[in-house]
Amino acid sequence: MTAPSEVLLEVDDLTVGFPTEDGTVQAVRGVSYEVRRGDAVGIVGESGSGKSVTSLAVMGLLPRNARITGSIRLLGEELLGQSDDEMSKIRGNKVAMIFQDPLTSLNPVYTVGTQIAEAIRAHHAVGQARALQQAAELLEVVGIPNPKLRVDSYPHEMSGGMRQRVVIAIAMANDPDLIIADEPTTALDVTVQAQVLEALEAARKETGAALVLITHDLGVIAGHADRVNVMYAGKLVETGTVDEIFYQPRMPYTLGLLGSLPRIDESGRPRLIPITGTPPSLLNLPPGCPFGPRCPKRRELCEESEPALTATTNPRHQAACHFHSELASATAEEVFS
Amino acid sequence: MTPIVSVRGLVKHFPVRSRGILRRQVGDVHAVCDINFDIFSHETLGLVGESGCGKTTTGRLLLNLVPATAGEIRFQDRDIVPLSRGQMRPLRREMQIVFQDPYASLDPRMTVNEVIAEPLRIHGLYRRDKVRDLLKMVGLSPEHGNRYAHEFSGGQRQRIGVARALALQPKLLVLDEPVSALDVSIQAGVINLLEDLQDELGLSYLFISHDLSVVRHIADRVAVMYLGRIVETAPVEDLFRNAAHPYTQALISAIPLPDPKKERTRKRIILAGDVPSPVTPPSGCRFRTRCPKFAGQLTDDEREKCSTEIPALAERGQGHQTACHYAEALTLI
Numbered sequence: 229m230t231a232p233s234e235v236l237l238e239v240d241d242l243t244v245g246f247p248t249e250d251g252t253v254q255a256v257r258g259v260s261y262e263v264r265r266g267d268a269v270g271i272v273g274e275s276g277s278g279k280s281v282t283s284l285a286v287m288g289l290l291p292r293n294a295r296i297t298g299s300i301r302l303l304g305e306e307l308l309g310q311s312d313d314e315m316s317k318i319r320g321n322k323v324a325m326i327f328q329d330p331l332t333s334l335n336p337v338y339t340v341g342t343q344i345a346e347a348i349r350a351h352h353a354v355g356q357a358r359a360l361q362q363a364a365e366l367l368e369v370v371g372i373p374n375p376k377l378r379v380d381s382y383p384h385e386m387s388g389g390m391r392q393r394v395v396i397a398i399a400m401a402n403d404p405d406l407i408i409a410d411e412p413t414t415a416l417d418v419t420v421q422a423q424v425l426e427a428l429e430a431a432r433k434e435t436g437a438a439l440v441l442i443t444h445d446l447g448v449i450a451g452h453a454d455r456v457n458v459m460y461a462g463k464l465v466e467t468g469t470v471d472e473i474f475y476q477p478r479m480p481y482t483l484g485l486l487g488s489l490p491r492i493d494e495s496g497r498p499r500l501i502p503i504t505g506t507p508p509s510l511l512n513l514p515p516g517c518p519f520g521p522r523c524p525k526r527r528e529l530c531e532e533s534e535p536a537l538t539a540t541t542n543p544r545h546q547a548a549c550h551f552h553s554e555l556a557s558a559t560a561e562e563v564f565s
Numbered sequence: 566m567t568p569i570v571s572v573r574g575l576v577k578h579f580p581v582r583s584r585g586i587l588r589r590q591v592g593d594v595h596a597v598c599d600i601n602f603d604i605f606s607h608e609t610l611g612l613v614g615e616s617g618c619g620k621t622t623t624g625r626l627l628l629n630l631v632p633a634t635a636g637e638i639r640f641q642d643r644d645i646v647p648l649s650r651g652q653m654r655p656l657r658r659e660m661q662i663v664f665q666d667p668y669a670s671l672d673p674r675m676t677v678n679e680v681i682a683e684p685l686r687i688h689g690l691y692r693r694d695k696v697r698d699l700l701k702m703v704g705l706s707p708e709h710g711n712r713y714a715h716e717f718s719g720g721q722r723q724r725i726g727v728a729r730a731l732a733l734q735p736k737l738l739v740l741d742e743p744v745s746a747l748d749v750s751i752q753a754g755v756i757n758l759l760e761d762l763q764d765e766l767g768l769s770y771l772f773i774s775h776d777l778s779v780v781r782h783i784a785d786r787v788a789v790m791y792l793g794r795i796v797e798t799a800p801v802e803d804l805f806r807n808a809a810h811p812y813t814q815a816l817i818s819a820i821p822l823p824d825p826k827k828e829r830t831r832k833r834i835i836l837a838g839d840v841p842s843p844v845t846p847p848s849g850c851r852f853r854t855r856c857p858k859f860a861g862q863l864t865d866d867e868r869e870k871c872s873t874e875i876p877a878l879a880e881r882g883q884g885h886q887t888a889c890h891y892a893e894a895l896t897l898i
Contacts, residue, residue, distance in 0.1 A: 274748040274749070274750065275748055373837070373838070387839040387840075389839060390839070417615035417616055417775065418615070418775070418777070418816060418819040418820055419615065419815055419816060419819045419835075419836045420615075420839070421819065421821075422818075422819040422833060422835050422836075423835060423836070425821075426835055444748065444749070445821065446749075446823040447820065447821025447822050447823045447828075448821045449823075450821060450822060450823050450824055450825045450827075450828045451821050451822070451825070451828035451829075470825045471825055471826070474823065474824065474825050475825075484750060485749060485750060486823065487753075488749050488750045488752070488753035489749055489753075489778070489823050490753075490756065490778045490779050490781065490782035490783075491778060491781075491782075491822075491823070492777055492778040492781050492805065492817070492820050492822065492898060493822055493824065493827065493898045495781075495802055495805070495806075497782055499757065499760075500753035500756055500757055500782065501753065502750060502751070502752075502753035502754035502757060503750040503751075503753075504754070506718045506720070506751070
């Protein structure tokens with residue numbers, strides 16, 4: 229048994245660029261983070277912030293034309309530069325990934341039982357009958373009723389929530405060390421989302437896997453992550469425990485995100501505080517803080533140099549803002565209006 | 566006070582046809598079943614429910630964009646269900662719609678000026694400065710008018726959609742998931758805009774959404790739909806504090822709160838199963854197949870009533886109505 233604080237995944241200064249006719253789009257611009265065994269790390273950001281690309285890089289699933297630099301180490305082993313065959317052994321066995329749309333992750337012409345069994349047999353020497361039996365057990369763990377009958381269903385016979393639970397079952401099949409879930413519930417209704425998140429928690433408990441949960445939904449993050457990385461314009465702009473991020477944000481963007489959320493647990497309708505403007509284009513990003521043009525706190529320094537992640541309340545709560553110390557106990561209302 | 570629009574016994578069935586060349590009708594999708602509601606002037610009615618519950622169909626029925634199977638929609642004291650397209654046209658000035666997807670609802674070959682001017686031209690009310698005023702009203706600058714829709718971000722496009730809907734100075738706006746496709750930081754700006762416009766112009770909104778947090782923020786009253794029926798309706802505060810229908814309770818408890826401490830201690834009602842097919846809805850109460858109360862708390866005799874008798878919307882006081890035989894108020898947040 230390894231120590232609980234063992235580092236599972238280490239991403240170091242990762243950059244990903246996509247060449248286009250107009251120049252290189254820098255989708256990820258130097259991201260570093262680590263996931264320890266048993267951690268649940270949430271990555272939150274808006275469309276185009278680079279949160280999905282970062283995780284696709286970890287899985288080795290980026291298109292061939294992507295220019296990747298930096299380092300990604302899984303259990304000390306470098307993943308960048310591995311061949312496709314080598315990555316296939318790692319995928320599924322050590323890392324599993326769950327995507328937003330379960331219909332595209334499942335094969336329409338095979339029963340779900342066959343697909344789960346295939347995942348089991350890809351990495352273990354068991355017979356088909358035994359694998360199918362295990363498939364039914366996995367379906368039970370993710371909360372699918374009548375699992376023994378359901379192994380014979382095809383994906384189209386299932387609802388979106390059930391399909392996503394099948395994908396979670398496949399992800400569990402090989403007892404991975406790490407599960408990466410990219411917007412696993414975005415396409416689902418709230419009551420179904422609750423079922424799927426419950427299945428994901430069950431899967432974690434069963435396998436003891438660490439989780440990287442990518443989502444734009446701060447509510448999902450609040451309930452299912454221990455640590456949070458906030459991304460903006462291809463960089464981490466704040467990282468800390470879930471409580472630090474939600475109760476003591478030190479980056480204006482995080483504060484703005486929280487202030488712009490309508491809250492179901494608040495009555496009296498306080499006016500929402502939007503962030504003006506839109507995220508910058510990642511093609512030829514100007515110097516300075518990428519959030520600067522939208523930040524009401526910007527000063528000269530913000531236009532000249534891009535702030536690095538620096539420690540705030542404690543060494544592991546870091547924010548990329550020149551003036552993060554001024555944000556202690558600030559509210560979104562004070563900063564943005 | 567008379568409502569601006571009042572809906573009684575509204576029903577919409579879509580035919581299900583067989584495959585093959587005969588395309589015989591083999592059944593009906595019961596999209597909207599016998600619903601009643603009123604919208605008063607300067608009021609927002611939030612219509613919430615999950616995919617397939619009939620909320621979008623209700624919005625389209627309200628504007629007579631799809632013909633109703635049965636029922637009555639009184640708009641300013643006139644039943645619009647039997648009206649022809651021609652008869653509807655003058656009324657269209659009074660009621661407009663904003664669609665969910667700002668990428669699909671704007672013509673890519675029209676400049677923004679043309680998009681906004683189109684309804685004005687159709688009704689013979691076009692004036693150039695009017696388009697400029699509308700752009701300013703929704704927080705865009707008049708110079709934006711010469712650009713095409715693809716040059717704008719999602720939030721800006723949705724503002725253009727709102728400007729077009731407001732061009733004819735309507736009294737009623739149907740907002741069909743107007744902020745669902747937008748990122749949160751952008752969404753807040755559009756919600757604020759809708760609230761400001763309502764105050765300024767005295768508009769009435771039917772706000773259709775699956776997002777209860779947004780509805781709590783913007784609506785005055787809320788109607789919750791499940792499988793074509795309204796199962797609960799109440800003033801917004803009352804609904805969120807004293808939800809009495811098991812479905813509303815499950816919906817509210819399923820919303821993740823952006824507050825880690827509350828999330829950790831929260832009791833969550835997880836519904837079993839999925840929404841049944843609207844082609845063959847369950848008898849009696851349509852929610853009973855997923856109802857935690859039906860499954861866990863009721864005796865066999867009590868269940869009998871759920872499966873045979875359709876629960877009517879019963880008044881619980883102060884405009885709070887619930888369609889459940891065994892309704893019990895519960896505070897969840």
